[in-house]
Amino acid sequence: MRSKKTLVMLAASAVVATLLLAPAGPAGADDSAGNEPLPGYTDGTPPLAPLMVDGEPTRVKQGMYRHAAYYVEVPPKWNGELVVWAHGDQGDGTVLKAEPPVGGLRKQYVEEGYAWVASSFPTTGYNVGPAVESSHELAEYAATELLGHRPSRTYMAGGSMGGHVVARALEEYPKYFNGALSLCGQVGARRLYDYFLDGNLAAQALSGVDAYPLGDDYQTDALPLIKKRLGLTDLKPGENPTTVAGRQYQQMLTELTGGPRPAAEAALGIYADAMLAGGLPAIAGHQAQNLTTRYKPTAPVDINPTVERVAPDSWDERNSMALNDMPRVLGKPGVPVMSLHTMDDMLVPLSMQQTYTRQLAANGQFDLLVNREIRSAMHCDFSDMELGKAWKDLTSWVERREAYGEKVARPAGDDILDRTTVASPAFGCRFTDPDAPVTPVSASRELFPDC
Numbered sequence: 001m002r003s004k005k006t007l008v009m010l011a012a013s014a015v016v017a018t019l020l021l022a023p024a025g026p027a028g029a030d031d032s033a034g035n036e037p038l039p040g041y042t043d044g045t046p047p048l049a050p051l052m053v054d055g056e057p058t059r060v061k062q063g064m065y066r067h068a069a070y071y072v073e074v075p076p077k078w079n080g081e082l083v084v085w086a087h088g089d090q091g092d093g094t095v096l097k098a099e100p101p102v103g104g105l106r107k108q109y110v111e112e113g114y115a116w117v118a119s120s121f122p123t124t125g126y127n128v129g130p131a132v133e134s135s136h137e138l139a140e141y142a143a144t145e146l147l148g149h150r151p152s153r154t155y156m157a158g159g160s161m162g163g164h165v166v167a168r169a170l171e172e173y174p175k176y177f178n179g180a181l182s183l184c185g186q187v188g189a190r191r192l193y194d195y196f197l198d199g200n201l202a203a204q205a206l207s208g209v210d211a212y213p214l215g216d217d218y219q220t221d222a223l224p225l226i227k228k229r230l231g232l233t234d235l236k237p238g239e240n241p242t243t244v245a246g247r248q249y250q251q252m253l254t255e256l257t258g259g260p261r262p263a264a265e266a267a268l269g270i271y272a273d274a275m276l277a278g279g280l281p282a283i284a285g286h287q288a289q290n291l292t293t294r295y296k297p298t299a300p301v302d303i304n305p306t307v308e309r310v311a312p313d314s315w316d317e318r319n320s321m322a323l324n325d326m327p328r329v330l331g332k333p334g335v336p337v338m339s340l341h342t343m344d345d346m347l348v349p350l351s352m353q354q355t356y357t358r359q360l361a362a363n364g365q366f367d368l369l370v371n372r373e374i375r376s377a378m379h380c381d382f383s384d385m386e387l388g389k390a391w392k393d394l395t396s397w398v399e400r401r402e403a404y405g406e407k408v409a410r411p412a413g414d415d416i417l418d419r420t421t422v423a424s425p426a427f428g429c430r431f432t433d434p435d436a437p438v439t440p441v442s443a444s445r446e447l448f449p450d451c
Contacts, residue, residue, distance in 0.1 A: 035064040037096055038122055044095035045069040045120060047101050051110055053077075058110050067142050068134045069098045069120035072146050073106070079113030082151035084139045084177075086117065086165035088380070089126050096120040102159060102183070104384030108391060114149070117142045129323030131165045136173055153398070157391075159183035159347060159380055162363030169358065170333040172323065179398040181391060182339045184380040185308065188352030190318060190330045193288040195349065197310060199275050202252050202295055203230060206245045206301040212308055223276060231278075237269040239378075242443055244300060255296045258350030258416070260423040261343055263447040267377035269290075270444065271346035286313035287326070314367055331359020336401065337369045337396040338411070339385065343428050344377035344444070354416055370397075370413035375428040375451075377444035383436035390431075 022046045037043055043064060043108055048071055050057040056076035063070060087099040100106045100119040109116050119138045121131040135156070143150045156177045158166045164186015172182055186192055204211055207229035211222035227233045230249050231242030241247050253275075254264045266270050289312045295303050321328055341353050353371055360366050370393075393411040398406045414430065415421045429451035 012195040075110040083116040086162035088160030153178040157181040187356040197288040205307040238385035342376040343373040372431040373428040383433040
């Protein structure tokens with residue numbers, strides 16, 4: 001068991017956590033597309049060194065295409081198939097950076113013969129619409145100009161915000177992709193911002209502090225009082241709030257993030273500061289709402305009659321199918337989707353995966369989705385083994401469907417809609433790597449009981 005001191009590191013990391021997968025570096029430039037970033041942006045994509053596959057180097061190409069930086073990597077013995085990678089939110093800077101696939105995926109792709117492409121997207125921040133278009137445009141550019149011939153199969157893959165890109169790209173370009181891998185994917189669209197709003201308004205209602213919308217004195221006056229009354233001040237991972245109101249808030253967040261499950265309440269110490277600090281609520285803009293939220297538990301205090309209720313500024317904008325910064329996802333992928341998620345993540349919680357799963361079920365596409373839960377509380381904490389198995393099972397599934405028909409059995413997954421299953425102490429054990437490397441991020445795995 002790791003020490004509490006090790007776990008405390010997680011709380012600090014959560015404050016600065018954003019909806020992204022970390023970039024990886026180095027690379028050489030080729031601007032053969034003759035394009036430039038949009039005004040105000042620059043390309044900061046680093047050179048990417050080729051990998052060696054069976055003693056031969058991969059072919060790496062990078063440049064600019066339609067205002068986005070890109071990487072393309074082709075293995076020495078290309079199998080004719082392509083992976084389109086979508087990165088997570090890199091923040092609101094002005095430097096564009098393409099990112100290679102995370103963890104061991106890049107290496108696995110080229111060793112298995114797959115070529116891959118990755119766009120920086122033409123803009124930064126949480127701006128999914130342009131990312132969807134840019135990813136598709138790059139795939140077409142690669143197919144017609146960079147690879148020599150069109151791929152026999154094209155996969156979409158991405159993490160965090162990139163998972164949102166994946167989900168909408170499948171619907172925006174039906175029949176273009178053959179399958180998809182979503183990692184810690186934000187597949188709840190605007191419901192994620194509803195969740196941030198829920199978490200903050202619940203904290204205010206339980207603490208008796210009216211601070212919405214957030215004023216200039218929020219950080220100095222309101223936030224310390226909310227945390228004090230909820231017993232959250234200096235809360236460490238694995239600890240419980242020190243007040244009755246705080247314990248109820250802990251249980252409310254558990255419900256809002258997907259229901260009782262192993263270590264869900266223990267994860268509050270990681271995320272309390274990030275949830276209430278003011279940064280995440282600000283992301284919600286003016287299109288979040290809590291009119292339909294039923295807050296639970298209702299004891300010892302039922303806040304439902306008293307909590308502040310917020311409507312979106314425009315229902316038309318919220319419900320628009322436009323490719324905007326936070327485009328809707330309908331749950332109609334049309335192709336197999338493998339979804340890997342860390343079950344006690346409170347930045348992109350399990351409840352987003354549950355929403356997406358219910359959408360597919362309502363659309364008659366439930367059999368096109370496999371959910372796998374990993375026993376971690378940190379956003380996008382996956383070992384190479386967890387990533388690699390999910391990828392191999394996805395591609396095998398796609399190939400079997402093409403060979404034997406659409407009725408072939410799905411790969412194994414977790415039932416994330418059954419409340420009893422999710423609450424089981426063993427939930428998530430099946431697909432969690434027992435030998436995941438020990439890092440400050442993976443330390444949250446020690447909050448879970450042994451499988």
